[in-house]
Every structure is written in C-alpha cells, then in structure tokens.
C-alpha cells in the first residue's frame with residue numbers, strides 16, 4: 001500500500017495511506033492547495049499530534065514545566081495506589097473497586113465512546129444528561145472534549161493530525177501524555193456541534209471535575225457509615241473506601257481506556273483494511289468492555305456493537321442492549337451483515353469530522 005511521506009518541522013512523518021484519503025480529498029477545506037508564493041513563516045503552533053510547527057515553539061524546559069503542572073493531580077492519584085498496603089483492607093472493599101471499575105468503564109465504553117462520540121443510539125435529553133454525568137465520573141474531562149478529540153482521531157487516524165497515534169508518538173505519549181499537551185487542552189466545538197448546542201453538556205464540559213467530586217464524595221460518606229458500622233471508625237472507613245473504590249478503580253479505568261490509544265494501534269490482528277493501524281485485541285476486550293475490537297470499530301464506527309460476532313466478547317454492547325430493554329435508549333445501530341463481511345466501503349464519518357482546526 002502506498003504511503004504519503006511528509007517532512008514537517010524537520011521531522012519525517014508517515015501520513016495516511018493513499019487508499020484511505022478518498023474521503024478527505026472530497027472535502028475542499030481538508031486539503032488546501034499549496035500557495036503560489038511563499039507565505040510568511042507561521043506563528044509557532046502545535047499540530048494535533050502535539051508536534052510544534054513554526055519558528056518559536058516553547059523550549060523543552062518550558063513545556064516540561066507546563067506539563068508538570070497539569071500532571072500533578074493525576075500523578076497524586078496514581079501515587080495513592082502505591083499506599084494501598086498501608087490503608088485498611090477488608091475483602092468487602094474489593095467490591096468498591098470492582099463496582100467503580102465497571103461503573104466507570106460502562107461510562108466510557110458505553111456512553112462516552114459509543115453515544116457521545118459516535119451517536120450509535122438515541123435517548124431523551126434528560127437521560128443524555130445522566131449519561132454525560134455518568135461518563136464524567138471517570139475523570140477524563142467532559143463529553144465535548146472527549147468526543148471532539150476522538151472524532152478527530154477517527155478522521156485522521158495515524159497521521160500527523162491524529163491526537164494520539166503511536167505511529168508517530170512514543171508509547172507513553174500516545175497512551176496518556178498527549179492529554180496534557182497544549183494542543184489538546186481546548187474542547188474544539190466545531191467537531192461536536194451536535195453536542196455543544198446543549199447548555200447542560202457545555203456546563204459539564206467546563207466544570208468537568210464536578211462528576212468525579214460528587215462520585216468520590218458519595219464513597220467518602222459511604223465509607224464513613226461503613227467504618228462506623230464495622231467499629232473501625234468513620235475516618236478509617238472513609239479513607240479505605242475512597243482509596244480502594246474511586247482511587248484504584250479510576251486508575252484502572254484510566255489505563256484500560258488509554259490502551260485503546262496505544263495498544264490497539266500497535267499490536268493485534270487487522271481483519272479489515274481501514275487505511276490506518278487499528279487492530280483487534282481480543283484479550284483487551286474482556287477488560288475494557290469490548291473496546292478491544294478496535295479494527296472492527298475503525299472499519300464501521302457507526303454501530304453500537306464493536307464485537308461483530310457472537311464470540312467477540314463486547315460487554316459494553318450488552319449493557320447498551322440491557323438499557324434499550326429498559327426503554328431508556330432506542331434506535332440502537334448494529335453493524336449490518338455487509339459490514340461484518342467487509343463488503344461496504346469504509347464508512348465515512350459526518351462532514352464535521354473532516355474539518356481541521
């Protein structure tokens with residue numbers, strides 16, 4: 001397959017294979033023609049991948065300082081996991097870990113990804129807010145921020161405009177470090193106009209720490225009650241419940257989600273020629289609620305099921321089906337047989353997916 005090779009900022013990068021740029025080429029704004037006369041040097045700006053283009057990019061030291069500031073809270077939460085051996089333990093506390101992990105992964109796989117990013121089913125405005133709050137508890141910022149970056153990932157997968165491609169970035173940078181870079185701080189509404197028209201979603205996107213604070217506070221109160229009932233004291237119970245529940249569960253859910261950015265674009269099988277590096281990683285689907293069927297998903301991103309066959313375990317889809325049975329969501333889109341058999345043209349995302357910043 002022919003690949004486009006570009007030299008940007010002195011760095012040779014691999015762009016999207018030619019066979020998959022047909023959709024991009026059909027959108028005039030996506031591929032501007034080169035200027036006839038040399039343009040003045042642009043101001044330094046980071047591309048979506050975080051690679052700076054221009055003459056006066058911040059120094060490496062300044063970028064490290066900025067990233068350090070953004071990293072602090074995430075680093076502290078990670079460090080708390082190291083103190084687990086020093087926190088009160090009871091087997092019943094592991095239920096808090098499992099509950100939090102499952103709750104947050106359903107929020108990410110079922111709601112943040114398959115609803116807000118890809119709109120694979122419909123629901124009421126009230127339940128949409130519930131889903132946004134639920135997904136927000138995973139502390140991965142708001143639905144607008146997450147969906148905007150994810151839609152961009154699909155539109156420019158594994159090119160320089162992909163926010164988190166391991167084809168161009170290191171493993172850890174594509175796994176999670178990209179989140180802290182300047183280029184990825186704003187929620188670019190033009191990628192999520194369909195969501196940004198709801199003020200309640202804009203509110204949750206701006207005040208994205210609200211759901212995690214509420215969720216963590218509930219566990220602190222529950223732990224205080226539980227500790228008192230156990231006779232170990234409300235303070236000990238509260239600390240133990242928070243660390244074993246939201247702290248450990250959130251860190252696990254973070255990395256289960258981040259593996260989609262890194263592992264599923266590096267190792268695994270490619271059933272479909274998607275023109276990018278997406279891969280199916282079956283073992284990962286057991287942990288991240290079906291998101292490991294990433295090559296399936298890149299091939300046909302408009303279906304709620306990422307597992308295309310009954311043996312392709314997809315817990316996120318099972319939760320969606322259960323929620324549909326309860327009447328809370330409807331019009332759940334399933335991958336048609338022609339897509340499963342690889343006989344459809346690679347699905348094109350909606351037009352706004354092709355707008356560059």
Ligand SMILES: [Zn+2]
Nearest residue numbers: 117150297301
């Ligand atoms: Zn997706």
Ligand SMILES: [Zn+2]
Nearest residue numbers: 153157278294
């Ligand atoms: Zn991907």
